[in-house]
Amino acid sequence: MTNKTVSIVMCTYNGERYLKEQLMSLLNQTYSPIEIIIQDDLSTDNTLEIIHDYQERYPGIIHLFQNSRRLGYNQNFLSAYQKANGYYIASADQDDIWETNKIEILIREIGDSTLIFHNSVLFNQKNPNMGLLHKKDWGEHPHPLSVLVNPKAYGHQILFRREVLPLIHQFETYNVSYDSLVYTLCSSMGDVKYINQVLVHWRRHENASTFTSRQANKNKLYGYYTALCALHDHTKRQISREYFRLYQRIQFKFEPDRQVIACMKAGTLYEIIRAGLICVHYRNELFPQKNKGVLCILKSFFLPLFFIRDYGLGIIRPSKVQLNAPGKMQ
Secondary structure: OOOOOEEEEEEEOOOOOOHHHHHHHHHOOOOOOEEEEEEEOOOOOOHHHHHHHHHHHOOOOEEEEEOOOOOHHHHHHHHHHHHOOOOEEEEEOOOOEEOOOHHHHHHHHHOOOOEEEEEEEEEOOOOOOOOEOOOOOOOOOOOHHHHHHOOOOOHHHOEEEHHHHHHHHOOOOOOEOHHHHHHHHHHHHOOEEEEEEEEEEEEOOOOOOOOOOOOOOOOHHHHHHHHHHHOOOHHHHHHHHHHHHHHHHOOOOOHHHHHHHHHHHHOOHHHHHHHHHHHHHOHHHHOOOOOOOHHHHHHHHHHHHHHHHHHOOOOEOHHHOOOOOOOOOO
16 A cells, blocks of 8 residues: 655744754655655745755755745744645654654554644753653543643644645634644544654753743642633633634534633633533543542633633734634634
8 A cells, every 4th residue: 555645844934053953854754755845934044045955955855935924933834734735744843853753653553533643852952851741641532622722732743634724724814823723623623643652852942932841830729820810811811712713613523612612712701610610521531540539620620721821822923813804703
């Protein structure tokens, strides 16, 4: 049986420092055939020269596109996906290092799932091993509600089927967190799968928008307190409302997903509480490894509040998102 083509989509911007190392980890993949789609967001360093050099050395594999205006990494990825020709599509950051068998493993494991993602190890120049990205095993098939309110898949981890591209295209002009969006859209169409295996060395920069400290909070109750405080943050609540409003045209397979979307889109305290109660009802599916006690109920109930706290300022860039523009979602 002939292997189906995998498109590796990489977006670049001033990435000359680490780009060569990442390109080699992609080109040395044990799976074939692959194509590498690179969309550059108007780099001003030597990024383009490096890519042109690798195009000459590996003809027919690397396809370069250049934006006519700066899009930012979210819109850059969402539009670059549409240029992929492969049956499967994977995302790549410009400065990571992939295990050479990453694509081979993901294709072997994806089965009938719409999307598959994996674990990663964090590193930087000072520390070659900053620990695992996912310290807890999320289970082989994350529950649809977990995908919706606790999107834990980052762009560098995901591989998905091209059948999701028409859904992604609807959001191409929105500056919304592309990885959370793709993860959730794939879940709306079918099953998503997780394998607890390190397949990427994820380079972290302290000034990166997704960088977070790896120090665990000594007082777990403090996390619940900060989630309650987030309810008083008008900006976070409004951005969360806008995010869930994006999904109103999508027909999610799982009815509780549709219910939680409606609650979070409304964004009132009453509706947020309703969303929490829906999560409590599915607590055994959301946390199958947890003891079925009070703490499991509490954590399930707080999932919508954790979303507002953790994603309310990063999942959408409100200054560039026009939710009520003509022809867009109302």
